[in-house]
Amino acid sequence: MNEAFFDKKEYKPLDRVDGRLKVTGAAKYSAEYALPNMAYGVLVGSRIAKGTIKSIDSKAAERAPGVLAVISHLNVIKIPGYAARGVHPSEPPTGGQPLRVFYDNKVYSNDQPIAIVVATSLEKAQYGASLVKVQYDQQEHQTDFEANAKNAVIAAAAKKNPKSPTADYDRGQTDAFETAPFRIEAEYVLPTEMHNPMELQAITAHWEADDRLTIYDKVQGTKTTQKTFAKEWDVPEQNVKVIATFVGGAFGNGLHSWPHESAAIIAAKQVKRPVKVVLTREQMFTMVGYRPRTWQKIQMGAAKDGKLVAINHHSIGQTSTYEEFTETTLMQTRMMYASPNVSTRYRLLPLNVATPIWMRGPGEATGAFALESAMDEMAHAIGMDPIEFRLANYTETDPDKNMPWSTKYMRECYEEGKKRIGWENRKLKPGSVRDGEWLVGYGMGTGTFGANRGPATVKAELDLEGNLVMHCAITDIGPGTATAMVQVASNTTGIAPEKITFHLGSSEFPNAGLQGGSSTVNSVGPAVQAACNALKEQLITMAAAKSGPDFGAAKPDDIMFEKGEIQLSGKSSAKLKLSDLFKQNNIQKIEATQESKPSENGKKYSMNAFSMHFAMVHVHPFTGQVRVKKIVCCADAGTIVSPKTAESQMIGGATGGIGMALTEDAVMDHRFGRYVTKDFGDYHVPVHADVPDIDVYFVNKPDLLADPVGSKGLGEIAIIGVAPAIANAVFNATGKRVRHLPITPDKLLGL
Amino acid sequence: MDKYKSDIKPEKEDHHESRRDFLKTSSILTAIAVAPATVAKAAEYNLGEKISAAFETTPVNLTVNGVKKQLAVEPRSTLLDVLREQLDLTGTKKGCDYGQCGACTVHVNGQRVLSCLSLAVMQEGKQVTTIEGLAKGDELHPMQKAFIKHDGFQCGYCTPGQIMSGIACINEGHADSKEDIKEFMSGNICRCGAYPNIVKAIQEVKNGGQRS
Ligand code: FES
Ligand code: FES
Numbered sequence: 001m002n003e004a005f006f007d008k009k010e011y012k013p014l015d016r017v018d019g020r021l022k023v024t025g026a027a028k029y030s031a032e033y034a035l036p037n038m039a040y041g042v043l044v045g046s047r048i049a050k051g052t053i054k055s056i057d058s059k060a061a062e063r064a065p066g067v068l069a070v071i072s073h074l075n076v077i078k079i080p081g082y083a084a085r086g087v088h089p090s091e092p093p094t095g096g097q098p099l100r101v102f103y104d105n106k107v108y109s110n111d112q113p114i115a116i117v118v119a120t121s122l123e124k125a126q127y128g129a130s131l132v133k134v135q136y137d138q139q140e141h142q143t144d145f146e147a148n149a150k151n152a153v154i155a156a157a158a159k160k161n162p163k164s165p166t167a168d169y170d171r172g173q174t175d176a177f178e179t180a181p182f183r184i185e186a187e188y189v190l191p192t193e194m195h196n197p198m199e200l201q202a203i204t205a206h207w208e209a210d211d212r213l214t215i216y217d218k219v220q221g222t223k224t225t226q227k228t229f230a231k232e233w234d235v236p237e238q239n240v241k242v243i244a245t246f247v248g249g250a251f252g253n254g255l256h257s258w259p260h261e262s263a264a265i266i267a268a269k270q271v272k273r274p275v276k277v278v279l280t281r282e283q284m285f286t287m288v289g290y291r292p293r294t295w296q297k298i299q300m301g302a303a304k305d306g307k308l309v310a311i312n313h314h315s316i317g318q319t320s321t322y323e324e325f326t327e328t329t330l331m332q333t334r335m336m337y338a339s340p341n342v343s344t345r346y347r348l349l350p351l352n353v354a355t356p357i358w359m360r361g362p363g364e365a366t367g368a369f370a371l372e373s374a375m376d377e378m379a380h381a382i383g384m385d386p387i388e389f390r391l392a393n394y395t396e397t398d399p400d401k402n403m404p405w406s407t408k409y410m411r412e413c414y415e416e417g418k419k420r421i422g423w424e425n426r427k428l429k430p431g432s433v434r435d436g437e438w439l440v441g442y443g444m445g446t447g448t449f450g451a452n453r454g455p456a457t458v459k460a461e462l463d464l465e466g467n468l469v470m471h472c473a474i475t476d477i478g479p480g481t482a483t484a485m486v487q488v489a490s491n492t493t494g495i496a497p498e499k500i501t502f503h504l505g506s507s508e509f510p511n512a513g514l515q516g517g518s519s520t521v522n523s524v525g526p527a528v529q530a531a532c533n534a535l536k537e538q539l540i541t542m543a544a545a546k547s548g549p550d551f552g553a554a555k556p557d558d559i560m561f562e563k564g565e566i567q568l569s570g571k572s573s574a575k576l577k578l579s580d581l582f583k584q585n586n587i588q589k590i591e592a593t594q595e596s597k598p599s600e601n602g603k604k605y606s607m608n609a610f611s612m613h614f615a616m617v618h619v620h621p622f623t624g625q626v627r628v629k630k631i632v633c634c635a636d637a638g639t640i641v642s643p644k645t646a647e648s649q650m651i652g653g654a655t656g657g658i659g660m661a662l663t664e665d666a667v668m669d670h671r672f673g674r675y676v677t678k679d680f681g682d683y684h685v686p687v688h689a690d691v692p693d694i695d696v697y698f699v700n701k702p703d704l705l706a707d708p709v710g711s712k713g714l715g716e717i718a719i720i721g722v723a724p725a726i727a728n729a730v731f732n733a734t735g736k737r738v739r740h741l742p743i744t745p746d747k748l749l750g751l
Numbered sequence: 752m753d754k755y756k757s758d759i760k761p762e763k764e765d766h767h768e769s770r771r772d773f774l775k776t777s778s779i780l781t782a783i784a785v786a787p788a789t790v791a792k793a794a795e796y797n798l799g800e801k802i803s804a805a806f807e808t809t810p811v812n813l814t815v816n817g818v819k820k821q822l823a824v825e826p827r828s829t830l831l832d833v834l835r836e837q838l839d840l841t842g843t844k845k846g847c848d849y850g851q852c853g854a855c856t857v858h859v860n861g862q863r864v865l866s867c868l869s870l871a872v873m874q875e876g877k878q879v880t881t882i883e884g885l886a887k888g889d890e891l892h893p894m895q896k897a898f899i900k901h902d903g904f905q906c907g908y909c910t911p912g913q914i915m916s917g918i919a920c921i922n923e924g925h926a927d928s929k930e931d932i933k934e935f936m937s938g939n940i941c942r943c944g945a946y947p948n949i950v951k952a953i954q955e956v957k958n959g960g961q962r963s
Contacts, residue, residue, distance in 0.1 A: 016902060019899040022898075023911075024891070104887075197906070198906070198940065199844070249906040249943055280848065446922070477906060642900050647902070652905055653944070680847055686944065686946075687938075687939075
C-alpha cells in the first residue's frame with residue numbers, strides 16, 4: 001500500500017490540461033476528422049413502433065444529385081457477425097439481442113434506423129433521405145408503461161442467478177412492515193430521461209483496407225468498441241482502430257454500441273469511401289438509449305425513536321422487447337440504512353421502444369429518488385428532523401453484505417452540509433418560512449455508488465529532458481481524465497505537470513475499460529502510479545550502477561524528480577542529473593508498461609463512495625414556480641486527485657439533478673409510440689438561469705483499501721440524491737409531496 | 752430581428768427562383784450521369800460530383816477570421832455546415848441544428864448569431880468570427896483564458912459557443928450582474944453543467960475589461 005501518494009504534497013489545483021484545445025476550438029470530436037473522399041450518411045427511421053417493412057421505394061433518392069447509395073435490409077452486404085449471433089444470446093451486461101441494423105424487415109421501435117442514404121455532401125444526403133418512401137405492415141404496439149405495468153417480468157439475469165443484484169431480496173422478516181408503529185406507503189415515478197449530451201452522436205467510419213477499419217466514434221470505451229466491431233465484421237481485433245480523443249459529453253450513452261455505428265461502417269464498406277454519420281437531435285431521443293421510465297413503491301416502517309423497522313421497495317423499469325436492460329435501482333435500499341428487515345423486488349417491463357442505457361448515476365439515482373423521498377416522508381411522519389432520522393439509522397457496517405466499509409465518512413458530510421446550507425433556518429413544519437412572497441424550503445438527500453475498479457494498463461516513457469509521456473486507451477467524456485492522471489503522475493514522480501502528457505482515447509493504446517460507473521481514476525490512476533514506479537526502479541538500477549550504494553538500496557518511493565534531477569529523499573546530497581544518467585547509459589529514454597488490477601479487498605470490505613446533497617428552494621405559492629436558490633454537495637469519494645475538475649464534476653452532477661427534479665420528461669404519444677419531446681425546445685434541460693451557486697465539499701480522505709490512489713469515484717454520486725434533495729425541499733417549502741418527477745408548476749398549483 | 756430581415760436583398764430572392772430550375776436541371780444531369788454505362792467513368796474521375804457541384808452552388812464572398820473567402824456554397828447550406836464541412840473550421844459546434852442550444856454561436860459583423868439558423872449565402876460581404884479567430888497567435892482572448900482559469904467547461908463541446916456568446920454578452924451590456932449574465936447566456940446550453948464557472952469567467956472578463 002502506498003500511502004505516500006496522498007501525504008506527499010499539498011495539492012495545487014491543476015487547470016485542465018486540454019483546456020487550451022477546448023477553448024480554441026482545436027479539440028477534435030468524432031465528426032471533425034476530414035478524410036479524403038468522405039461521404040455523408042443520413043439515417044431513415046421507421047414511422048411505426050412495431051411491425052414489418054413491406055417495401056422501400058428508394059428510386060427517387062437514388063436519382064437525387066450526389067446520392068451514392070441507399071442501403072437497407074434489401075441490399076445490405078452480408079455482415080458476418082450478424083449470423084453468428086443466436087436468437088437471444090445473453091451478452092453481458094445486458095441480455096437479449098442488440099439490434100442488428102438492416103438485418104431484416106422487422107421494426108421494434110419507432111424511428112429505428114431502417115435505411116441509410118449516403119451522398120457526397122450532408123445536404124444531399126439529407127435531401128436524399130427525405131425521398132425514401134417506406135410501406136409497412138403495422139402491428140399493434142405497446143408503449144404505455146402504466147397500461148402495461150401488470151406485464152412486468154423478473155429479469156432473466158435474476159432467474160439464472162439468485163445472487164444477481166436484480167434478484168428478489170429479503171432480509172429479516174418480510175411482514176415486519178405490517179406491525180411497525182409508524183408506517184408510510186408511497187409510489188414514485190421517474191419518467192424517461194434523455195442523456196442529451198451537447199455533442200450529437202457521431203461516427204466517421206473508414207475501411208483502410210478490406211479487413212482494416214478505423215472509426216472516429218463517440219464512445220466511452222475504445223477497447224470494448226473495438227471488440228464489438230471486430231466481432232461484427234469477423235476481423236482480428238487489432239484490425240479495428242477506435243479513436244475517441246474528445247467526447248462531447250455522453251453520460252452513459254456511449255456505453256453501448258448503437259445501430260447508427262453499424263450503419264456507418266456498413267455504408268463505408270458498401271460505397272468504398274469513408275462515411276460520416278451524425279445523428280440529429282431528434283434521433284438522440286430514439287437511437288442511443290435513455291434513462292428508463294421507472295415506477296417504484298416503498299413501504300417503510302419505523303419506531304417512535306426513529307429506528308427503521310422495515311423497508312419494502314419494489315420497482316419496475318422499462319426495457320425494449322429485444323434486449324434486457326437492467327440496473328441496480330434497489331441496491332441503496334439494502335445497504336444505506338440499518339433496517340433489520342428489507343425486501344426488494346425488481347421487475348422489467350418490455351415495451352415496443354428502443355433499449356435504454358445507463359444514464360449518469362444510473363439505477364441508483366432512480367432508486368435514491370424513491371428511498372430518500374420516503375426517508376423524508378417518514379421523518380415528517382414521526383416529527384423528526386430528516387438528518388436526525390438518518391443519523392438514527394446510520395450503519396457502521398454494510399448491512400447487506402455484512403462486511404465493514406473500507407471507509408465511510410458520511411458524518412462529516414452531514415455536519416458540513418448542514419452548516420453550509422443553513423439548515424438551522426429550516427423549520428420542521430412545512431410552509432412556515434417565507435422570503436417576500438416566496439415560500440422557502442430546505443431538503444437533503446444522500447447517495448452511494450460502488451467504488452468499482454477494473455484492470456487498466458498504462459505505458460509511460462521518460463526522456464532525457466525529463467518529459468513524461470503516458471498512453472492509455474481510456475476515454476474522457478468530460479471529467480478531465482488526462483488532468484487527473486497528470487496529477488497522479490506528478491505526485492508519484494515529482495515531475496512538474498507541464499512536463500507530463502497523458503494520451504488517451506485510442507484503442508491503439510494500452511488496455512482500459514469503459515469510462516463509466518465512476519471507475520476511471522481508481523482504475524487508471526493505480527496503473528499510472530505503477531508505471532511511474534516502474535520507471536523509477538529502472539532509474540534506481542541505473543543510478544546504483546553508476547553512483548554507488550546510496551541509490552542501490554532505494555525503493556521507488558524514496559526517489560523523486562525535481563528540475564531534471566533524481567533526488568533521494570532525506571539525502572539532499574544524493575542527486576543525479578537525469579540527462580547525465582541517460583547519457584552515461586547511452587539511452588534517449590526509458591519506458592515501462594504496467595497493469596493494475598483490483599485487489600482481493602473487495603471480498604473483505606464493502607467499498608462505496610457516498611454523497612449528500614442539500615437544496616434550498618423558493619416556491620411561488622400562486623404560480624407553482626420552483627427556483628433552486630442554493631445547492632451544497634458533499635462527497636466522501638476518497639482522495640480528490642484533481643480538485644478543480646472534481647469540483648466541476650460535482651457541479652455538473654448537481655445540475656443534472658436539477659433537471660431530473662424539475663424539468664426533464666420525455667413524453668411519448670402512445671398513438672404512434674413516438675416521443676413528442678424531441679429537441680431542447682420540448683425536453684428541458686437546465687440552462688444558465690436555472691442553476692444557482694453550487695457549493696462543493698470533499699471529505700478528501702483516501703480509501704487505500706479501495707485502490708492505491710485512494711479514490712472511490714465521483715461521477716455517479718455527483719447526481720445520486722440531488723433530485724430527492726430538491727423534492728424534499730419543495731415539500732418543506734409547501735407541504736406538498738410530489739412523487740412523480742419532474743416537479744413542474746402544475747403539480748404545485750393550489751398551494 | 753428587423754435588422755436581420757433588412758439583410759435580405761431583393762436580388763437574392765430572384766436568385767432563389769432560378770435556383771429551383773437549377774435543381775431540376777441538375778437532377779436530370781445527375782440521372783444521366785448515373786446511367787449504368789457512365790457510372791464507372793464518372794466514379795473514376797468523380798465527375799458526377801464535380802458536375803453537380805458546379806451546377807448547384809452559388810458564389811459567396813465572406814471574411815472568416817480576417818481572411819477573405821470566395822466560396823461556392825449550396826444555397827441550402829447553413830453557415831454552420833459550411834464552416835464545419837467546407838472550411839474545416841470545426842471549432843464551431845453543432846448541438847441541435849434547430850437554434851436551441853447555442854453551440855453554433857459565431858459573431859457576424861460583431862454580433863452573436865446562431866450559425867445553424869443562418870444560410871451561408873446570406874452572409875455575402877460579412878465578417879464572420881469563429882472560436883478559431885479569437886486568439887492573436889499564441890495569445891488567448893481574455894475570455895478563453897478566463898474559461899481555463901475558472902474551469903468553465905468539462906467536455907468542451909458547448910465551450911466555443913459559450914465563449915462567443917460570453918464575449919457578445921459583455922459587448923451588448925448584458926453582463927452587469929450575475930443574474931443578467933445568467934439570463935442572457937441562457938441560450939447556450941451546457942449539459943455538463945459548467946454554468947456557475949462560466950458565469951464566473953464572464954464576470955471576471957467583464958470586470959477586467961475585455962479586448963473585443
Ligand atoms: S446548433 Fe445552432 S443552436 Fe444548436
Ligand atoms: S462542457 Fe460539456 S456541454 Fe458544456
